Amino acid sequence: MIAEVKPTSPTTAGTRDDDPVALAESMVAGGAAALSVLTEPEHFGGSTETLERVREAVDVPVLRKDFVVAESQLDAVESDVVLLIARFVGDDLPDLLAAARDRGFQVLVEVHDREELAAAVDAGATTVGVNNRDLAELTVDLSTFESVAPAVPEDVTLVAESGIASPADARRMRAAGADALLVGSAIMDGDVEANTRALTRAETDTHTIDDTPETRI
Numbered sequence: 001m002i003a004e005v006k007p008t009s010p011t012t013a014g015t016r017d018d019d020p021v022a023l024a025e026s027m028v029a030g031g032a033a034a035l036s037v038l039t040e041p042e043h044f045g046g047s048t049e050t051l052e053r054v055r056e057a058v059d060v061p062v063l064r065k066d067f068v069v070a071e072s073q074l075d076a077v078e079s080d081v082v083l084l085i086a087r088f089v090g091d092d093l094p095d096l097l098a099a100a101r102d103r104g105f106q107v108l109v110e111v112h113d114r115e116e117l118a119a120a121v122d123a124g125a126t127t128v129g130v131n132n133r134d135l136a137e138l139t140v141d142l143s144t145f146e147s148v149a150p151a152v153p154e155d156v157t158l159v160a161e162s163g164i165a166s167p168a169d170a171r172r173m174r175a176a177g178a179d180a181l182l183v184g185s186a187i188m189d190g191d192v193e194a195n196t197r198a199l200t201r202a203e204t205d206t207h208t209i210d211d212t213p214e215t216r217i
Contacts, residue, residue, distance in 0.1 A: 001200045002063065002159065003032035003192075004184030005054060007045035023192050024054040030196025036063040036182055039077065048077035055079065063108060071099045081106040081127075086116040087135060094123040108159065112144065114151050121153060128152060129159035129182060142172060149177040167202030174202075 005020050005027070024035055037054050038046030046066070055062045061080035068074065069088055074096075082105040089096055093109070100107045109125035111117045112134060120128050130152075132144045140163035152158050160173035161182040173181055187195045 001032045001196065002034040002036050002180055002182040003027035003030070003187050003196050004036040004038070004065065004182060005050070006036075006038050006065075006184040006188055020050045021053050021057045023188070024058055026193040027187065027196045028058050028060055030193040031200035032060065032196050033180070034061045034063060034081075036065045036083075036184070037079075039064055039066045051077050051079060061106075068096070071096060074100055074103055074105070079105065081108055083108050083110060083129075085110045085135075086120050087112060093119060097123050097125065110161065111148065114148055117148055117151055121156065125156065127157040127159065129161045131161045132164075133162040142169060145173055145178065146176045152177070164199070167198055170199050170202035 005024050007017070007020070020037070024037070027035060035054060035058060037051040038044040039048050039051050040046050051062065051064055055078070063081040063083060064077060064079035065083050066073070067088060068082060068084060069092070074082065082100050084093060084096055084100065084107055086093055086109055097107055097109065106127065107125065108127050108129050109120040109123070110129045110131050111120050112131050117128065130145045130148045132142050133140045142163050145160045149158060157179045158177055159180045159182055160176070160178035164170055164173060164181050164183045165186045170181055181199070183199055186199065189195070
């Protein structure tokens with residue numbers, strides 16, 4: 001379970017004003033094996049400062065969630081993992097992937113369909129997230145993951161993203177081949193620790209993630 005510290009979002013109503021560090025610690029207490037922290041300020045209320053504070057407070061890997069499209073953005077803040085969205089970086093994906101690795105980042109490459117998956121694999125991605133949300137329409141369909149997952153090579157770690165709102169959804173994604181789940185709104189809405197625990201318990205045969213440099217998510 002990769003739990004997401006997400007103060008607000010264009011797809012949800014309202015904001016959550018709790019201390020992000022307290023939220024992050026509750027997620028870890030609930031069983032999250034890694035955290036995703038939004039650093040995009042305009043639409044998601046995130047910041048690099050929040051990521052720094054969270055990373056200092058927890059002992060699990062922290063993913064920087066942002067719209068990284070230029071190499072210079074990789075130098076904004078240290079994290080364990082950085083997100084590259086195939087749809088947004090296009091032909092620059094191989095160079096950005098290499099630049100991120102040169103800086104010591106693990107890289108989660110996000111895709112939405114098989115064409116983007118092929119581009120990610122060709123670029124050398126070893127960890128791929130399939131986003132069930134269409135970023136153009138902002139609609140969510142869990143069958144997106146189910147349609148893309150069979151085409152993912154066996155040696156690629158596979159993450160299901162977006163739309164996982166219940167233990168049943170978590171089990172569905174695991175059954176479709178997810179090695180990990182990235183969950184934001186369903187955890188942030190209400191008791192963060194309890195929500196994380198409920199979704200984590202829904203998973204079976206989960207992969208343990210720690211914060212050693214060799215660990216891959």
